[in-house]
Amino acid sequence: MNNNCTCTSTREKFLVVFQELKPQHWQLIESYGWVSKKGISSRDDNIAKLDDATLSNGISVSSEYAGCPYCKAKGIFICGHCMAVNCHDSDTGSIACAECHTHGELTPIEAL
Numbered sequence: 001m002n003n004n005c006t007c008t009s010t011r012e013k014f015l016v017v018f019q020e021l022k023p024q025h026w027q028l029i030e031s032y033g034w035v036s037k038k039g040i041s042s043r044d045d046n047i048a049k050l051d052d053a054t055l056s057n058g059i060s061v062s063s064e065y066a067g068c069p070y071c072k073a074k075g076i077f078i079c080g081h082c083m084a085v086n087c088h089d090s091d092t093g094s095i096a097c098a099e100c101h102t103h104g105e106l107t108p109i110e111a112l
Ligand SMILES: [Zn+2]
Pocket: 006, 007, 008, 009, 010, 068, 069, 070, 071, 072, 073, 087, 088
C-alpha cells in the first residue's frame, strides 16, 4: 500500500510504502522522494488513504525505514483531522499537520 505523505519541515510531498505484516496491520518500510516517484508511477493505482479501520488495527514503523527523504525524520504521524500522513521527528510531543494545519499533541502511532 502506498500513501502520500507530507514533510512537516519542508511541506514537500513524498510517497511512503506500507507492507501488510499481518491482516490489517501495516508497517512503514520505505519512502520515495518526489523525483524518484516517476520511476514507480505504475504503482500509482495503489495509493490509498488510511482509514479508521486500518488505524485502529495498528501501524508501525520498520527499523529498516530510512526516514523522510527531505528532513530525515524517522517517524510519521497521521493527522486525526484530515488523515494526512506527515513525517515526524519523534522527539517532539506537539504536532502540526502540514496539510490542514491542525495542531495537537502527538499520539504514538502504536496507540492509534
Ligand atoms: Zn520530513
